[in-house]
Structures are given as C-alpha cells and as structure tokens.
Amino acid sequence: MPNPAPLLTAEDLAVGYMNRKTPHPVAGPLRLALWPGELVCLLGPNGAGKSTLLRTLAGLQPPLGGRLDLGGWPLAAMGAPERARQLSIVLTDRVDAGNLAVRELVRLGRHPHTGWLGSLSAHDEARVQAALEATGTEIFADRPVGELSDGERQKVLLARALAQDTPVVLLDEPTAHLDLPNRVALMRLLHQLARTTGKAILLSTHELDLALQAADRVWLLPADGPLRTGTPEDLVLSGAFAAAFAREGLAFDAGTGTFALHAPTGPPVQLVGEGAAAFWTRRALEREGFVPTTGPAALRVTAPAGPDLGPWLSQVPGQAAQSHATIGALLRTMRQVNSNQLVD
Numbered sequence: 001m002p003n004p005a006p007l008l009t010a011e012d013l014a015v016g017y018m019n020r021k022t023p024h025p026v027a028g029p030l031r032l033a034l035w036p037g038e039l040v041c042l043l044g045p046n047g048a049g050k051s052t053l054l055r056t057l058a059g060l061q062p063p064l065g066g067r068l069d070l071g072g073w074p075l076a077a078m079g080a081p082e083r084a085r086q087l088s089i090v091l092t093d094r095v096d097a098g099n100l101a102v103r104e105l106v107r108l109g110r111h112p113h114t115g116w117l118g119s120l121s122a123h124d125e126a127r128v129q130a131a132l133e134a135t136g137t138e139i140f141a142d143r144p145v146g147e148l149s150d151g152e153r154q155k156v157l158l159a160r161a162l163a164q165d166t167p168v169v170l171l172d173e174p175t176a177h178l179d180l181p182n183r184v185a186l187m188r189l190l191h192q193l194a195r196t197t198g199k200a201i202l203l204s205t206h207e208l209d210l211a212l213q214a215a216d217r218v219w220l221l222p223a224d225g226p227l228r229t230g231t232p233e234d235l236v237l238s239g240a241f242a243a244a245f246a247r248e249g250l251a252f253d254a255g256t257g258t259f260a261l262h263a264p265t266g267p268p269v270q271l272v273g274e275g276a277a278a279f280w281t282r283r284a285l286e287r288e289g290f291v292p293t294t295g296p297a298a299l300r301v302t303a304p305a306g307p308d309l310g311p312w313l314s315q316v317p318g319q320a321a322q323s324h325a326t327i328g329a330l331l332r333t334m335r336q337v338n339s340n341q342l343v344d
C-alpha cells in the first residue's frame, strides 16, 4: 500500500451528549484507526451509539473527551472547508432539497473544491457525472429530489458524497431504504470504491449478513463493553460477534454464519447428503423444529445428490424408507412423525 498512514485516528475517544452541562456518555474510551483502501462496517445493536460515533468522527458533534485526528491533524482545529475536503458523511436524516434537481444536489458535493464563486470546472462536472453513473442515479438526474422514493434519495445522497471525492467517507445506515438487489449492489460498489480509489469507507448497518461478506474490517460496538475490531471472520470465530448480539436474544451460529430464527423443539434427525439440496433441507428441518445432525439418530432424511431435484428419502423407526418428490412433501411426513412422537 503506497500510504500506510491511517486517514483517521481516535485515542481515548468518548462519545455522547451534554445535556444541561451534564455529560451523557454513550460509548468509549475508543481507540480507532481507519486505513486507506478499506471498507469498514460499524455494527452493533440498537442504541449502542453507532450514529453518535459517526457524527462525532465527522465533527458534527464534539467528543466528550479524547483525541480525534483526520489526515494527521486534530479534527477540532480544522476549519469546515478543509474538513469537507477530507471527509464526507451521508446521514439518514431527511434532506429538505425542495425543488432542487438530483444533478444540482450532487453538484453541491463539489463545493469544497471550487473557488469562492462556486462555479464548476469541466473536471468538477466530470466528477459529478461519474458519481451519478456509479450510483445508478443518472437516469433520474433531472428530477426534483423531493419527488424521489426513499431508496432513490438515499442513492442520490451517496452520489453527492462521491462527488465530494474525499479520502474518508462515512455513511450512516446507507442500505436502510434499499431493496435487496440495491443493498447488495451498494455494498459491492463501496467495496470496489475502497479498493480502486484508496478511500477509507466506514458505514453503519444492521445488515449483518451483508456486512460479514463485504467488510474488510468490522467495528463491533456492543450495548455495553468495549468496541472490538477485526476482520469479520476473526470476530465470528472468537465469539465476539455472537456476544455483541446475545443480549438481544439472538443466537449466532458460527458454523453457518447466520442468526438462528427457530428454537429447536423436535427430535434430532440424521441428515445425509451434501450440496445445495442438503443445505436447503437442513434449513427446512430447522424451521420445523428438528435438530439436523450428521451423526446417527432415530430419524433419518437423505437429500438428493447432484443436480437432480429429488427424491428425498425419510426413514422413521420400524418403517420402510419413504420417497418424497419435494421438500414440501418431506415436511408433511416429518410433521406427522413429530406430532405422533409428541402424542406418544
């Protein structure tokens, strides 16, 4: 990496609020560093302080204590124009853009780079165009921002931040209003941007699955306890990820990388098979309350191998194996077995 110095650092940072001169700490002390070229996801339960931290890192609210440097300089001593050349932030707050057209709003992102007249050069216009294209907002560039859907507006705000073209980009829940394809596309775009431009991109999100896949590093902010940082994989394997969400009653399964939605209520089932069919058979059995295992159990289900869809085989004690054309058909039999066992 050409420049190994972090773009943003914090030492002993305490974030929170001053209400009637009384400090209300939310998180800290925090020791943080954002490096060029990395996508970092800030994760944590509701109320942990993610927005408060992002707003503090952006200089929108003062820290309660500690030191915060941007580009090697104390953030507090920086003027707003210099800060806007170093750091952009996209918040979830509604923007009141009135009748401003999308392209006009994105052009505002260039203001930290223009002279006092604020006129945009050809280079500035090219940056605006590139930001519109990268975010897929060019198709409605001439529409008033006030007429956009929440998801469209979210993408326009990202475009404005990209046009601002700062080394550090902070985003507070940028996927909040997007549908699944757009959420995936956004994470892919941000990851690509970090890699190709060397920007440090930090975003808060509740999209845990996506974050685990896309983030180079995770900042894990639990409701209480210290902030943990590391690659998603290290945080999962160390148990830190599961612990951060355990208080919400969520059980994270490090074996599958998912949160368990269903509590087991039924008997163990030996699941035989590999690949996609076995994976989805496991999911279906878990939804029914069964506990799929690879070891021997009184009930056995065999998932089809290879590209063939079906048949599934089920075998219950004392009976011949039954064949089922679909998982739905298998489940109907398994439900019957389960209720018979409960009656017994």
Ligand SMILES: Nc1ncnc2c1ncn2[C@@H]1O[C@H](COP(=O)(O)OP(=O)(O)OP(=O)(O)O)[C@@H](O)[C@H]1O
Pocket: 017, 019, 024, 026, 044, 045, 046, 047, 048, 049, 050, 051, 052, 053
């Ligand atoms: N102006 C304020 N004065 C005092 N406390 C505040 C203020 N704004 C937020 N808080 C509190 O700070 C804590 C952290 O809030 P914050 O919005 O940063 O959490 P978050 O992790 O972003 O939550 P979420 O995931 O729900 O968006 C919460 O307990 C919240 O009630």
